[in-house]
Structure formats: structure tokens, C-alpha cells
Amino acid sequence: MTNNSIIGFWGLSFNSGNMGCNALSYSFLHILGRCTTQKLKVYVFYQGNDFDTKLLSTDKITVVSASYNPRSLSSMKTLVKRVKECVISFDFTAGDSFSDIYGMKGFIKSCLLKKMAMRYSGKFVLGPQTYGPYYHKIAQKIAKDIIVNADYACSRDNASAEYVNSLFGIKMDVFTDVAFALPFVNGHTLPKTKKKVGINVSGLLWRGGYTGNNQFGLKVDYRSYIKALIKELEKQVNIDVYIIPHVVSVNGAESDYAVSEQIAKEYTHVHLAPRFNNPIEAKSFIAEMDVFTGARMHATIGAFSAGVVTIPFSYSRKFEGLYENLGYPYTINARQLSTQEAVDRTLDYIKNHDKLKIAQMKSFSVIEDKLKQFEINVTKLLNE
Known part of the structure; x- marks a missing residue:
């Protein structure tokens, strides 16, 4: 990978009304910045209107709003052209949407975009996410084809990895949700009396x-x-x-x-x-x-x-x-x-929240280890 290499983001949004989808995107962008010493350009692929990226870009990473309109032929041509520029595409499917649980229409639409990214990008990676459930046989067939043909696929939980292995005979690495890495500031502005x-x-x-x-x-x-x-x-x-x-x-x-x-x-x-x-x-x-x-x-x-x-x-x-x-x-x-x-x-x-607090504190080292290992793998993928 060289200076100004282009990375594609799929299933990641920065301007959604859903703060959870945005959290995933902000967090992975934060992680990507730690994984590279080169200057990168990131295309954020999504259906909708372009958004302002000035506050997202850093000295190392320039973020580009790469929106598309599936009803416009010229827009789709531009989309394909941009995808071909990507040395690697990372797809997170909003963390939990690589499933037919939310309906087949949305599932098939997202899978068609995955196929496009897989075909035209240098490499295609399925980031840590939930896989399934896949209730329909056609959903199982489509999901298996995508997971098998991805250059790398990983899960955010053991249950998903075991599910994929039992259904398709595919083993994958397990990390955790990258949104655990989202930065924050606790300003202590609310009353402390209660x-x-x-x-x-x-x-x-x-x-x-x-x-x-x-x-x-x-x-x-x-x-x-x-x-x-x-x-x-x-x-x-x-x-x-x-x-x-x-x-x-x-x-x-x-x-x-x-x-x-x-x-x-x-x-x-x-x-x-x-x-x-x-x-x-x-x-x-x-x-x-x-x-x-x-x-x-x-x-x-x-x-x-x-x-x-x-x-x-x-x-x-x-x-x-x-x-x-x-x-x-x-x-x-x-x-x-x-x-x-x-x-x-x-x-x-x-x-009895003190009991939960003890278990939570023990989890922090697990989260840190899983995120660290994921960063190592992302660095390898960027440098291959």
C-alpha cells in the first residue's frame, strides 16, 4: 500500500440518524488511523446525499463522501469507477444487518453491493459483525457465497462464528465490536445528588x-x-x-x-x-x-x-x-x-449493580485484547 491509497467503507455511515451505525463508523475510522503510517483516502459508499466530511478527515486520512443513486445510470457508473480505485474494501453491514431478520429485500440489496465491492475492489473484507440468522434457504446460499469469496471475514462474537461454521463449514476469527473503541468526553455536567x-x-x-x-x-x-x-x-x-x-x-x-x-x-x-x-x-x-x-x-x-x-x-x-x-x-x-x-x-x-460492575471490569481486558488483535490483522491486510 502506498501514500494516497484508497480504502472503501461499506455498511458504515457517518450521517445517519442512528447513532449506533455512526458509532461503528467513527470507531473503525479511528482504528484505521492507528493501523497505517501512510496517507489514505477513504470512500464512504452509501445511498443518499453527500455529507460534509471536513470534521472526519485528519492529517493521515482524507474522507470522501461517495454517495450513489441506484436509479441513476451515471451515478452507478461513477460508483463502479470509484470501487475499482479501492485497494481494499471493508464491509460491516451496520454491525448486525448481514441477516434476513430485518427482511429479504434489504438483505438482497446489501448483498448485491457486497458482490460489486468484491468484484471490483483489490480486496474485500467483512469486518467484525453478527452473521445471521438466515431463515430463508436463498439467504443462506447468498451469505455462504459472499463469506467464502471474501478475502477475509471475521466475527464480533463466538455465537456468530459457530453459527457460520455449523451452517457452512467456514471457520473465522472472532474479535469484538469495534464501537468499543469510540472516544468520548465525560464532562460531568449533570447533577450528582442522585x-x-x-x-x-x-x-x-x-x-x-x-x-x-x-x-x-x-x-x-x-x-x-x-x-x-x-x-x-x-x-x-x-x-x-x-x-x-x-x-x-x-x-x-x-x-x-x-x-x-x-x-x-x-x-x-x-x-x-x-x-x-x-x-x-x-x-x-x-x-x-x-x-x-x-x-x-x-x-x-x-x-x-x-x-x-x-x-x-x-x-x-x-x-x-x-x-x-x-x-x-x-x-x-x-x-x-x-x-x-x-x-x-x-x-x-x-x-445490585456492584455485582455487574465487577464482571464489567473483568471484561475490559478482554475487549482490549480483542481490539488489539483486530488492529494487528487490519495492519497486515493494509500492508499485504
Whole structure:
């Protein structure tokens, strides 16, 4: 690799309303800067409008917004031309979207883009992410073809690696989510008189998923769970409750913010976090909490890596896969627990948060080792 070599980013966004997707991107860009001594150019490939990259670029890395419009022939020609310039493309599929769990349409679309990057880039790498589940046979066939033909593929959890091996007979390295490396600043701006409990309410789960009919097959009634949890916490005079949206889009099934505003109006003693501009702002605010629980994976990763006692609310196996990989079993499994069991367990974890803190501290060395090994592998890939 030489000065001004071009790297492609796929499945990574910097201007999404979803702070989790952005956190993954900021973190990998941060890691990439540590892995190279050369000056690089990064094309961020995504469907949409171009965004301002000035605050992302550094002395070593120039970030270029490489948007495309699939309905425009000239735009797609430009896309192919840019992909051909890439010595290597890294694809993260937003961390958890290399699966048909969110629908076949989106899965096939993302896989077609993977095929394009694989065909035209010098090398194609699947970064640490969740693989599967693949419920449809055609999804299994497509996923196997992509994983087999990637120049390198790795997982962020053992469960995904074991799943891929059992389904396809493919072994892969296991690291962890790169968003653990996201920088933050704890400004200690919030009052310290009470214990601060942060709750991330997922707008997606609140609405029953994209389909609106309990798409993820939860046993927990999510709305009842959130309301009961807040009601119980409000009774405790030594606790301040903060509702912290992590998908701050104004509209859409994904938006946490509209739901969070609604909840904040219903409960007198609940504080609403501001609408964040980037994932570093989000993590910095979450870092002020004493305890944090949420259903957005990267909101929990932000809390965990900032040293906040974290209680992930799990709607898919990606949560158990990631956290058990770190020796941290304190998730709320919404596919197995009843609503009342989930409320009781969350309250118990909050009450006995010192026990969770001990397990969390042990996990930090595991995270550090996994991220360090991933950086070594990225450096090798860049220098081959």
C-alpha cells in the first residue's frame, strides 16, 4: 500500500440518524488511523446525499463522501469507477444487518453491493459483525457465497462464528465490536445528588418492529415493560431517570426520539436527553449515567465501554453473542422472559449493580485484547 491509497467503507455511515451505525463508523475510522503510517483516502459508499466530511478527515486520512443513486445510470457508473480505485474494501453491514431478520429485500440489496465491492475492489473484507440468522434457504446460499469469496471475514462474537461454521463449514476469527473503541468526553455536567439511571427506549421495538406485529418474536410486551420499569424507578427517591434516544431521526419506524418525547411528557420526574449530533456526543452523555439499560446494541456498547454499569435488553441473539463473548451474562432476554420477569430482573440488576460492575471490569481486558488483535490483522491486510 502506498501514500494516497484508497480504502472503501461499506455498511458504515457517518450521517445517519442512528447513532449506533455512526458509532461503528467513527470507531473503525479511528482504528484505521492507528493501523497505517501512510496517507489514505477513504470512500464512504452509501445511498443518499453527500455529507460534509471536513470534521472526519485528519492529517493521515482524507474522507470522501461517495454517495450513489441506484436509479441513476451515471451515478452507478461513477460508483463502479470509484470501487475499482479501492485497494481494499471493508464491509460491516451496520454491525448486525448481514441477516434476513430485518427482511429479504434489504438483505438482497446489501448483498448485491457486497458482490460489486468484491468484484471490483483489490480486496474485500467483512469486518467484525453478527452473521445471521438466515431463515430463508436463498439467504443462506447468498451469505455462504459472499463469506467464502471474501478475502477475509471475521466475527464480533463466538455465537456468530459457530453459527457460520455449523451452517457452512467456514471457520473465522472472532474479535469484538469495534464501537468499543469510540472516544468520548465525560464532562460531568449533570447533577450528582442522585443515582442516574439511563433508559434507551427503542422506537423500533415500541412499534413492534418494521412489520408492527412483534416482528422479533418477543415474549416481553415492550411498552408495558418500559412503563412498569419507569413507574418503579420513579418511586425511588434516590434515583433520577433519563430517557436517552439513540436513533434521533425525526420520523420513521426506527426513530427513538418521538417515542422518548412522548414518554418524557407522561412522567413528571423523567429527564429527556438532547438530540445528539454524532455518536461521540451520545456516548459522552451516556457516560454520565451510573446505570444504563437499553435495546439499542450500540447504545449499550457506548455505556459499557464508558464504564457505566450496563443492562442490555436483548431482542435478538446478537446481544448474548456479544456480551457472553466478553464474560458478561447480565442481559435481559426478551425472547425468553415474561414482561414481569424482565421488569423484576432489570430492577434487581439496578439494585445490585456492584455485582455487574465487577464482571464489567473483568471484561475490559478482554475487549482490549480483542481490539488489539483486530488492529494487528487490519495492519497486515493494509500492508499485504
